[in-house]
Amino acid sequence: MVFFIPSKMGNRPIGIFDSGVGGLTVWREFVKALPKEDVIYYADSVNCPYGPKSQQEIIKIVDEVVQFLLAKNVKMIIVACNTATAAAIDYLRFTYPIPFIGMEPAVKPAALNSKTKSIAVLATEGTFNGKLYLETKNKFASDVEVHIKVGDKLVDIVENNKIYNPETALHIEELMAPLIKRNIDHLVLGCTHYPFLLEILQQVLPPEVKIIDPAPAVIKQAAKVLTENKLLRTENEKPEYEFYSSGNSEILKSFVFKITKINYKIQTA
Numbered sequence: 001m002v003f004f005i006p007s008k009m010g011n012r013p014i015g016i017f018d019s020g021v022g023g024l025t026v027w028r029e030f031v032k033a034l035p036k037e038d039v040i041y042y043a044d045s046v047n048c049p050y051g052p053k054s055q056q057e058i059i060k061i062v063d064e065v066v067q068f069l070l071a072k073n074v075k076m077i078i079v080a081c082n083t084a085t086a087a088a089i090d091y092l093r094f095t096y097p098i099p100f101i102g103m104e105p106a107v108k109p110a111a112l113n114s115k116t117k118s119i120a121v122l123a124t125e126g127t128f129n130g131k132l133y134l135e136t137k138n139k140f141a142s143d144v145e146v147h148i149k150v151g152d153k154l155v156d157i158v159e160n161n162k163i164y165n166p167e168t169a170l171h172i173e174e175l176m177a178p179l180i181k182r183n184i185d186h187l188v189l190g191c192t193h194y195p196f197l198l199e200i201l202q203q204v205l206p207p208e209v210k211i212i213d214p215a216p217a218v219i220k221q222a223a224k225v226l227t228e229n230k231l232l233r234t235e236n237e238k239p240e241y242e243f244y245s246s247g248n249s250e251i252l253k254s255f256v257f258k259i260t261k262i263n264y265k266i267q268t269a
């Protein structure tokens with residue numbers, strides 16, 4: 001869909017949000033690909049996790065986040081959360097007059113490139129319950145076996161910075177064991193928190209299993225929508241990055257530092 005917005009409006013920031021720090025895995029791809037854009041990141045840590053919540057609850061929560069970002073005059077919002085996309089993207093697109101980019105489980109490239117005809121998707125309960133996952137699976141993966149796995153406790157592990165605890169590797173081994181038995185050759189990361197666990201997943205999975213993070217494809221789509229809507233910023237010497245948390249700002253601060261090596265000020269929303 002093309003929104004006719006005067007070109008000067010392109011100088012407004014982009015909003016990116018997630019239930020917590022997971023969306024930073026999308027943020028980092030965004031700033032790499034589109035380095036002229038100002039970005040406001042919102043971690044809704046107080047409501048994390050979204051995964052086990054009902055669709056109605058998620059819509060209500062996400063609505064408040066979107067209102068916050070709209071008050072900051074954002075020109076587009078990236079819902080950097082598969083669970084929130086599954087529950088609320090239709091509602092958001094219907095309700096607000098700016099473009100929304102959502103996360104999509106990368107079932108298509110996994111299914112197309114699978115040699116064993118067996119792939120797996122790791123995501124939250126909420127994502128598997130949404131129609132987007134089912135539609136994507138039915139459309140692109142009718143001739144492969146798709147094994148689904150709820151990433152039980154993984155969001156909590158990331159949010160509490162327990163990534164390198166020995167128990168985490170054991171837990172991931174347990175989660176992956178049945179998938180390895182099914183001879184999968186692709187694992188789709190269907191939650192934006194999971195790329196922070198990439199190293200451990202790589203250690204646990206056989207080397208021939210390709211792990212797919214959909215963030216780069218989502219950012220490509222974001223760039224396309226910005227261009228189509230004449231919202232793409234081409235000049236900006238010093239892009240501004242702002243970070244807000246609705247909860248514990250220390251966690252957000254440490255993850256932002258982890259990926260940027262810069263001590264950004266984290267504001268409380």
Ligand code: DGL
Nearest residue numbers: 022049050051082083192
């Ligand atoms: N990062 C999330 C996702 O992509 C949300 C996880 C959660 O809050 O349960 O699904």
